[in-house]
Amino acid sequence: MSQTSTRMAAVIRDLQKHYVLKSETVRALRGVSFDVPEGDYVAIMGPSGSGKSTLLNLLGCLDQPTHGSFLLGDDDVAQMTDDELSTIRASRIGFVFQSYNLIAQLSVVENIEVPLYYMGNLNAKSRKRSIELAKMVGLGERLDHRPTQLSGGQQQRVAIARSLVNDPYFILADEATGNLDSVTTEEILALFQRLNDEGKTIIMVTHEDEVAEHAKRVIRLRDGEIQIDEAVKDRKIFTPQQIQEIAHNADVASRGSE
Amino acid sequence: MLYFRTIKLGTKSLLLHPMRSLLTVLGIFIGVASVIWLLAIGEGISKEAQRQIEDLGAENIIVRSIKPPDESGGNFRQINAFGVTRNECKLIGNTIQTVKRVLPIRELTQKFAYTGNPNVKPIDGRLVGCTSDYAEVTRLEIERGHFLTTREVELNRPVCVIAARLADKLFPSEDPLNKQIYLPEKKEYFKIVGVLKHRNATAAIGGSLAAQDFSLDIYIPVTTMRVRMTDQETKRAGGSFSSQLFELSQITVQVSNSEDVPKTAELVEATLRQNDPDRQDISVVVPYELLEQAKTTRLMFMMFMGLIAAISLIVGGIGIMNIMLATVTERTREIGIRRALGGKQKDIILQFLVETITLSIVGGITGILMGLLCPIVVDISRWGLEYFAPQLYAGLPEVARVMRPTIVPISIPVAFFISVVVGVFFGLYPAVRAAQLDPIEALRHE
Numbered sequence: 001m002s003q004t005s006t007r008m009a010a011v012i013r014d015l016q017k018h019y020v021l022k023s024e025t026v027r028a029l030r031g032v033s034f035d036v037p038e039g040d041y042v043a044i045m046g047p048s049g050s051g052k053s054t055l056l057n058l059l060g061c062l063d064q065p066t067h068g069s070f071l072l073g074d075d076d077v078a079q080m081t082d083d084e085l086s087t088i089r090a091s092r093i094g095f096v097f098q099s100y101n102l103i104a105q106l107s108v109v110e111n112i113e114v115p116l117y118y119m120g121n122l123n124a125k126s127r128k129r130s131i132e133l134a135k136m137v138g139l140g141e142r143l144d145h146r147p148t149q150l151s152g153g154q155q156q157r158v159a160i161a162r163s164l165v166n167d168p169y170f171i172l173a174d175e176a177t178g179n180l181d182s183v184t185t186e187e188i189l190a191l192f193q194r195l196n197d198e199g200k201t202i203i204m205v206t207h208e209d210e211v212a213e214h215a216k217r218v219i220r221l222r223d224g225e226i227q228i229d230e231a232v233k234d235r236k237i238f239t240p241q242q243i244q245e246i247a248h249n250a251d252v253a254s255r256g257s258e
Numbered sequence: 259m260l261y262f263r264t265i266k267l268g269t270k271s272l273l274l275h276p277m278r279s280l281l282t283v284l285g286i287f288i289g290v291a292s293v294i295w296l297l298a299i300g301e302g303i304s305k306e307a308q309r310q311i312e313d314l315g316a317e318n319i320i321v322r323s324i325k326p327p328d329e330s331g332g333n334f335r336q337i338n339a340f341g342v343t344r345n346e347c348k349l350i351g352n353t354i355q356t357v358k359r360v361l362p363i364r365e366l367t368q369k370f371a372y373t374g375n376p377n378v379k380p381i382d383g384r385l386v387g388c389t390s391d392y393a394e395v396t397r398l399e400i401e402r403g404h405f406l407t408t409r410e411v412e413l414n415r416p417v418c419v420i421a422a423r424l425a426d427k428l429f430p431s432e433d434p435l436n437k438q439i440y441l442p443e444k445k446e447y448f449k450i451v452g453v454l455k456h457r458n459a460t461a462a463i464g465g466s467l468a469a470q471d472f473s474l475d476i477y478i479p480v481t482t483m484r485v486r487m488t489d490q491e492t493k494r495a496g497g498s499f500s501s502q503l504f505e506l507s508q509i510t511v512q513v514s515n516s517e518d519v520p521k522t523a524e525l526v527e528a529t530l531r532q533n534d535p536d537r538q539d540i541s542v543v544v545p546y547e548l549l550e551q552a553k554t555t556r557l558m559f560m561m562f563m564g565l566i567a568a569i570s571l572i573v574g575g576i577g578i579m580n581i582m583l584a585t586v587t588e589r590t591r592e593i594g595i596r597r598a599l600g601g602k603q604k605d606i607i608l609q610f611l612v613e614t615i616t617l618s619i620v621g622g623i624t625g626i627l628m629g630l631l632c633p634i635v636v637d638i639s640r641w642g643l644e645y646f647a648p649q650l651y652a653g654l655p656e657v658a659r660v661m662r663p664t665i666v667p668i669s670i671p672v673a674f675f676i677s678v679v680v681g682v683f684f685g686l687y688p689a690v691r692a693a694q695l696d697p698i699e700a701l702r703h704e
Binding site for chain 1: 274592596600604698
């Protein structure tokens with residue numbers, strides 16, 4: 001695939017994952033290989049049982065493959081201990097979940113700081129960065145709010161800010177718009193596009209075609225193998241005006257809800 | 259910074275369920291407070307017991323006369339003398355080298371009256387015949403006047419020294435010194451030459467005697483008592499007479515050196531029993547031995563109290579563990595999020611341990627504060643009991659009324675330390691369980 005000059009955010013070679021259930025072995029992934037260059041925007045799709053979630057867990061360093069290699073920068077994740085995996089999650093992966101997964105006891109800015117906390121990097125500078133990220137996702141005036149005081153879209157924006165705080169290799173979004181209505185979905189997708197335009201790598205797991213249309217590239221899984229890996233033909237792109245408008249609307253809407 | 263953050267987070271999580279946290283803290287609170295309370299009360303009781311025994315004098319050996327069971331069956335014409343005699347008293351003083359001095363004591367229950375004030379009714383008290391050494395050996399202190407002098411004893415003078423409470427009762431508004439006390443049963447007058455200071459009762463001697471209460475005593479020279487009242491004591495009670503014949507009711511043998519007490523006690527006993535090894539009318543009490551015994555008892559008592567307190571702490575700890583297990587289940591999702599965002603297993607363990615330790619330290623500190631209130635609370639409850647249920651209060655054993663709880667200083671750090679240990683011990687399992695959750699499973703948890 002793409003060569004030399006572009007650096008790789010992730011290199012995946014012959015990745016296999018087998019689960020042993022009683023006497024039976026389930027081969028959830030049967031040898032998956034692909035590269036994610038920096039600045040890519042990949043949508044991973046596939047019906048349930050296709051190995052989508054397994055791949056997501058492996059990409060998120062939450063699990064280790066049975067066979068194959070997964071290079072993040074220069075590190076092979078497949079060889080890591082539990083603590084090393086934790087460190088890599090804290091330092092180089094940005095998670096965005098379907099159900100936001102913010103910590104209820106913490107404020108917006110504290111939630112954004114959680115990965116830094118586990119890296120042991122909390123200081124005044126990191127606090128400043130967290131606040132900037134909160135501003136960037138349009139929540140600069142809600143730094144001290146609790147997750148329960150925010151709407152779903154706002155919570156997801158906090159989660160996106162959190163995923164960026166450790167300057168990750170890539171943002172790993174797991175059905176990030178699955179719990180949101182169409183307007184808010186658009187808002188999040190516009191945000192993703194903006195981040196991608198700024199050079200962030202995004203890997204997005206979804207089962208919705210409308211969402212996948214916003215990515216640059218789609219990988220379709222079936223039965224634990226890659227069925228299709230292609231560039232998105234008619235990619236939906238928000239114009240800069242649209243992005244601005246959507247951000248503005250979201251801002252107005254959130255002000256109105258107060 | 260990071261630890262501060264962890265503690266802050268732990269506190270926040272606990273405050274999310276204030277009632278639950280409060281109840282959990284209560285377990286430790288009660289445990290710690292009871293450690294301090296039980297030890298303080300135990301110490302207070304044993305100190306009191308020890309003091310009572312020490313009042314008897316650790317260097318003393320006490321020989322009491324015991325009235326044998328009445329075998330004459332109402333035939334009082336033939337009265338047998340019992341008890342320790344004056345000769346024996348002299349013999350012990352003269353023959354045993356380690357003995358410093360021997361005090362002959364004769365006690366009678368009597369009515370005391372003051373004829374100068376018709377409003378004062380006769381009071382039942384104890385008439386003690388003794389020598390001038392008595393005050394020193396039994397540690398009686400003089401408030402005013404002087405104790406019986408050697409000269410007064412030698413000359414059989416009709417003088418007396420009275421105890422403080424008796425003085426208060428008989429002379430509510432007068433100076434007792436140089437007044438005459440009248441003994442209606444004996445038809446005798448005694449001039450008061452001294453008044454004693456207030457004093458608490460001493461320990462019971464042997465098993466057969468009640469605690470000695472000095473508060474209604476009158477002390478007269480034992481010689482005067484012999485001359486004026488003889489050795490026979492006849493009492494009339496409701497038409498029938500009872501008569502006793504005894505020379506002395508007690509001798510107190512003071513030993514020069516308290517190390518010689520056990521040896522001397524054997525000699526005293528041997529001397530008294532030389533003719534009749536099975537002699538029943540005396541009993542030899544060695545406060546020194548009682549003291550040793552009391553020390554052992556105290557240790558056992560403290561251990562027992564400590565055990566009870568330890569049990570309540572364990573119960574508190576189980577409470578913590580129970581709550582934390584529930585909390586871990588409840589917060590599985592949060593654990594999953596934290597693991598996904600880079601929390602190591604040890605971070606999760608630390609997070610939950612901080613919570614349990616916070617709970618147990620809060621319980622520990624409040625428990626210690628409550629523990630320190632022990633003496634005040636005991637005083638207040640005594641006062642309350644005395645005020646609202648005086649009869650019940652009077653029925654309490656002496657020691658419960660006079661005992662002062664003594665906070666054992668070491669119990670405070672120990673209680674605190676134990677509460678932290680309980681927090682760690684009972685918090686560790688839930689914390690480890692939380693940390694060992696599979697992050698993928700935990701994230702999926704609803």
